[in-house]
Amino acid sequence: MNRRELLKLAAALPATAAFPYAARAETLLRMSSWLPPQHVLHKDVMQVWAKEVTEASNGRLRINTLPKPVTAPPGTFDAVADGIVEIAFNVHGYTPGRFVATNIAEFPGAGDSAEAASVAYQRVYDKHMAQHGEHGDLKVLAVFTNGPGHIFNSKRPIARLEDLQNLRVRVGGGIVNELADLLGVSAVLKPASESYELMSAGIVDGLFFPVEPIITFKLDRLVRYGTLIPGGLYNTSWAVVMNKAAFDKLAAEDQEAIEKVSGEHLARLAGKTQDKNDAHALELVNAAGIEMITADAAFMGQIEERMKPLQEAWLKKVEARGVDGAQLLRAWGEELAGATNG
DSSP states (O other): HHHHHHHHHHHOOHHHHHSHHHTTTOOEEEEEEETTTTIIIIIIIHHHHHHHHHHTTSSSEEEOOOOOOSSSSGGGGHHHHSSSEEEEEEEGGSTTTTTTTGGGSTTTTOOOOOHHHHHHHHHHIIIIIGGGGEEEEEEEEEEESSSSOEEESSSSSOOOOGGGGTTOOOOOOHHHHHHHHTTOOEEEEGGGGGGGHHTTTTOSSSSEEEEHHHHHHTGGGGGOEEEEEEOOOOEEEEEEEEOOOOOSOOOOHHHHHHHHTTTHHHHHHHHHHHHHHHHHHHHHHHHTTTTEOOHHHHHHHHHHHHHHHHHHHHHHHHHHTOOOOOHHHEEEEEEEEHHOOO
């Protein structure tokens, strides 16, 4: 076949057939993660989601998780806003005072299911929170929560409020930091990734944590006692964010591909996966010989009494930012009930 015949054949073919490599051109998006590779949120949520983005975009988008985080956890949101990376996920409470409305998902008693809480949180965010712009130049792809937080320590069983007094406890910021003060413990605000070092060095006596991190961060080697709090002592608010300018530069079809697998879909994936891992982690915690108890009605009553100032203080903070906190609380309760029962 001569050159003229080849040109005629190429002209008759669709563009994707004539230029197969052009059809496979892709946009690379960098993602930073400060969690260890074996952590459930890293390997079973964000890596799964990254593959879903590639599939939804027919291969036009690829998310590359960097081998090391570009910053310590508290700097994650700024790293994304500044364009150091395009995508990351992080805990709102790691930057104290920056986010206030997001505390809605952190109050005690959100229930025992991360899936229900995460779905409810995403729905409340979409309907009542996004318009307030609390995330600034960040494109929020999804919000979600951990499983319910409990009490773990190396000193003694915690069966009543008095048992908590004078304990040094690692917390992750947000509502739980204020809660720790109300419960009479000495709170140490540090990222989850530093928990083993804090406990092994004797800097803290215990942790407020869901069950899963006790196994993931190898804390079962250090923790001797655990108290499960029905409905959760607290919860943790997370967000998956993208640099807004980078998102805006994408073609409309690629923006749609990302949003198709984000939002409630990603929130549900994060919650459901954590529920599964919490259940398995509890089996491993029991097998490790950690003495586990469940808070009784009397202890729960003590906790509830100490909690009363939390919502009142939060309502004043969000009101100062022009947010109707009472409306958010109502919406949170309604969506949580719907997600739990649905």
